[in-house]
Amino acid sequence: MADRKTVTRQTFIGEKGIALIERRCLEMGHLFHPRRVDHGIDGHIDLVEPGSGAVLNLTLLVQSKAQDRRFSGETDDAFHYVCDQRDLDHWLSGNSPVILVFSHPESDEAWWTEVKAAFPDAVSRAKRVVHIDKRTQRFDRDAAQALLHLAVPRTAGLYLRPAPITEVLTTNLLPVTEMPLTVHLAPAAFTDYRAAGAALDAQGQRASGWILRDGLVLSFHSLRDSPLRVLCAADPERHETAEWADSDDLDTQHRFADLLSRTVQSSYPDLRWHKDRKHMHFRATSHLRPRKAGKGPGSRGRTVFGPHASKSDPQRVGFYHHAALRTRFRRLGGVWYCQLEPDYCFTTDGRTEHPYADRLLAGIKRLDRHPAVRGWTHVWANYLNQDVDLFTEPRPVQFGELATMTVDRGIDDRWWGPAPSGVAPEDDQEPSSAGQENLDTVLAAADANTQDLLSLLQGGSSDGDAGAARRKDAGNKARSAGRRTSRRGGTNSERRGQ
Template sequence: MADRKTVTRQTFIGEKGIALIERRCLEMGHLFHPRRVDHGIDGHIDLVDPDSRAVLNMTLLVQSKAQDRRFSGETDDGFHYLCDQRDLDHWLSGNSPVILVFSHPGSDEAWWVEVKAAFPDAVSRATRRVDIDKHTQRFDRDAAQALLRLAMSRTTGLYLRPAPITEVLTTNLLPVIEMPSTVHLAPTVFADYRAAGDALEAQGRRESGWILRDKLVLSFRDLRDSPLRVLCDGDPERHETREWADSDDLDTQHRFADLLSRTVQDSYPELRWHKNRKHMHFRATSHLGPRKAGRGHGSRGRTVFGPHYSKSDPQRVGYYHHAALRTRFRRLDGVWYCQLEPDYCFTTDGYTEYPFADRLLAGIKRLDRHPAVRGWTRVWANYLRQEADLFTEARPVQFGELATMTVERGIDDRWWGPAPSGAAPEDDQDPSAGGQESLDAVLAVADADTQDLLSLLQEGESGESDDGAPRRRSPGSKARSAGLRTPRQGRASGARRGR
């Protein structure tokens, strides 16, 4: 028999919710009219005078929220609901009252709230959360008078909103658009990664892209035909990736996120995992010369590895910088994303961590601003998205463009002026007494030229030399301290920090 069209379970629940609203309105003595086309409003109530039965030419708009499962945080006393921003804007923009009716059709229960009363100010609207008291907000015949009072507005007239200013915001979320179709797992006797790694090295191999959890080894690779077979203590199993990717079980989600993370770390030979810093960073080049990466849409690329020269001897390398990245995989609205957090790493020889790395990090974080973070985020997004060529294999996990969102709230740039004096944010203040002096003293002892440190933030604007390496400070020039506070150029008229 040919496949037939079916009706989803949620459709039945929604229709039962509408039917429950209509029945309750009749019990109150009012008339409910469902809409054939739903754009955030499921219908309206025509209010009727309880004594004369006259139709009052007053209406309430209704949006139904019907579920057969419990609402968020639901107890015997109440629950809460998080409104979609577009719906909330729609409900608040008109001149007719809008009520939300929450229901469990299966148990014949319903509750209600008026939207403008639930969101009276900007603070409450920003939360998008409405709280329901199940004892006082029942949607039954006792609500009839409350609906009448709600429709009798204190003022009359039509309010038209001004034209909205929309903005497109770019996030630091990189969507996963492709991943292996199967997850392989098998029992293992190894309880920690060190022992499992030693077993692999005994076979003359160093493999990654696998995890250990609950006496199981898991990987996107086929455990039967890979070096990982040595970790198995039983027959491997195959599972559809979607079973893991779409699971609502938090432990399964954490396992899958860990597997994605380790697989990505293994997919870029130019990157090295730093166990102590918990980030990936670019490896040193074989000749310890500069390396550039990240060219693409929205970025000209940057120097992701390069030398920085001593302050006392401009011909001697003081330290090397490596562009670094912290990642976190998370699922939002059914889509897996890689959250990008740019970082920095400093070494003495391309591998050994620089003794004053923490001080350099403290200095650069103090100077870091939105343009620098945005630039490095685009560099990493372009790098992770690079396509395979004749010399590289296709990566098992592939990414799309940085996620963007259009918001219906914006500020005209002409309204921005200079910030008031003394308006420096708290995170720019050094919490320790004499912090500036101590930083300068440490950098002086380290014989570090911090002029090149600034090039990590300014490269692509004015800090990049023609060959792609950070600019050297000319001998005798005055070095700029990593701890020196810069003028608030980003707060001047016409400019602003990232929203």
Template sequence: MAKTVTNNQLLGEIGETAVRLRFLTIGFQFDGRSRLEAGVDGIAEVMDNGKPLARMIAVQVKATESSRYASEDDKGFSYLLRAEDLAYWRGSNLPIIIVLYRRSDETYFWKAVSLDIEGDGRKLQFDKTRDILDQNAVDRLAVLTVPKAGFGYYVPPLGGGEEALVNILPVVLPPEVFVASTSLDARKAISVLLNRDEPARFDWAINGGTFWSFTDPRESNCRHVVDIDQVEAIDTAEIAFHEDVEELNNFAFLLRKTLDHQVRADLAWNKDRKLYYFRALAENTPRAFAYEALKKRASTEVVNVALNKADKASVDFVRHHAFLPRFERLFDQWYLVINPTYFFTTNGFMPHSYPAALLAGKKRLDNSASLRGQVVMWHRFLSRSDREQGGLFGAGSTKPRLSFGEPPAVALATRVPEDVWASQKPVPESGGEQERLFG
């Protein structure tokens, strides 16, 4: 009996050859396996402008002649993995992707097996726009090879660099810190100040019977919580650049309390999430902030009212621009680290009961350009010259005690790949302490 090659065998060979050519076209190497393969048809290697990086991806090819995929429409379709393939892949030390090749329309779709799996763990959902195996998939494929443990690194195979903005603002410190003895702890001092008729200020800290502030307590109602004859002005550098870690933590907290006072008219502090967010001016009312961006004047809606899609008269939620602050000393310079985020309320004032899904949805839309814009916006807000007029502080205030320099820029050899920004899952924001609090 003469030997025959089945149509399925031919289609399998055609599919593997077509996928190999597609990987070579986008700049990857692709080596096929032997006939003994049990669920991996080939190994793709990431290359940077023709330079192999020893970053491997295991590839399984599934070819079809012309059949429609399950639940296929104009936007996407689903694909059910074989249980035996999935069991085999789970032991892999390489990232696994499946590539679907359809000969009739020469389409190539791909998906990482460990991502976007629904139901019993075998169903993959494909997006016909996002999951095409072409040049636009290069960065998403390469990021699969970043080690899951440790810090990892990734060199995207792209030419052309860009200037990256670091999300830290240099802090210009006041020259003096006022120190005084006190018999009160912080809680009792707050009670004393609130019970006075004079405007209270809280840009100070108390630790171990010592009061610290960049403002002279004798010139405000803080004189009621300190020993007036013990007030002394010392050089800020003596504590700002102390060698003791505890002293540095305490100084970082004093910086944060000083910032609290400077921004309190425009920003609210959320104790649970440890962040500042723009205050709403009225219930269910948007608010904009105009500023000079890097190249032109810009305006951002820092309080955004989201209406219900079905009932335009009803408000779903209110989104506030926010940031998590952290003061850090690097060598002989203090910086304010700006981590842009969002805060959600029901009407501009009442915190939203379920903000996590709203935050995750918004974060998925952010790319490098929008995050860069947010860092610039926060710098412009924190360094506004009109604060010098005293309009932000109320009675008893003169000028801001902290000022901020421009965020530093770093020249990158390659640009930030937007697909990688979009593919990363949002990192949960820590609810822990950022600075050690005074007692």
């Protein structure tokens, strides 16, 4: 016999509890109206004047708690019930009276209490426990008059806050899941990075992933048999990483966070450190062609480097954009995280910063909205989390997925108001004319097109952010012009970029 849909025993118990409430209300002379959609309230009682039968336009809200087993601590005289925190907050959030009806439908017994009377102060609300006296709180015809006294007067508005929405929030925190087991340190032979870098260059090889701090040189790499030996003024020591990672000393935490940051910066050959901007950004590609990165499940990635045509002359490249990232390592709840803060970099030739980089950055910040930040955060999380292949050395610091948290509050995205003037609206809205004029003024000196900046926020066009889709051909010509004309980022600049 084929499987059939079934009704659970608890469903029957719940329905019997509602039926018992309706029958008792009729016995009292009141009317009960069950709700088919339950968000913490099962129905409401319309109160009726005794004798005349007049409907008083007074209402009580009802939540049913029906069980076929005994309630907690139930005896012949009493029992107690622990309320869910979200339900309790919901019931207490308005001026509408809410009563709880506890019942054993099989034995035709029911008891009740009014929520605000059961939780009169902060102490009782923190405990969330309802105490029921089975002799004095029976829900039967003798309770009719007590219900009449609970109703809100007709002159008062009746409201109850909507039921809370459970929501999963995604943070910009990337947990560190793996790091080297040993930290190497030694007294430093140099006091600043410039001199230390010159000493390494003199050996004919560049080493990275180290820091100078408080007269020490520190690295996850060995200091004894590597190019970093030249930075040591005495024999190196080895310490367990856990001594640093788990330390409660703030100075030690700051040193360790700095070491993590330097190590990550040196672990991705496609990234370049911008000393003045304090961020990492994608390097220019060979021949200054667009690059995509950050692919993940359900994501095609985004164009992280690419050219943009000049607004005044679409035949030449106006600037190149580089996706950038600021990082901050923090220990929260005993776990180290990399905090991701997406940023942008603009160059004239893939390496030299654009003279109007600040204006371009100001323009894109005016357009930046939550969807863009969220999108770029996922791009960077996917990129830093990329799998190691046969041609890539294992990275010393590895990450997990973006940290999430579940909260018992939520906001319907449709409730958000319009964006302030000068800030990019959602995809289905157009920028205000005043805000657009101000933005065009900011970008005028940089000879940039607003649509090009929008393409960065929206993920870029498939041809690599050379411009909007309607300017695809002009963008392709601009890339060719950029490679031909040395004055506008030509051959010499291209070699520098490589």
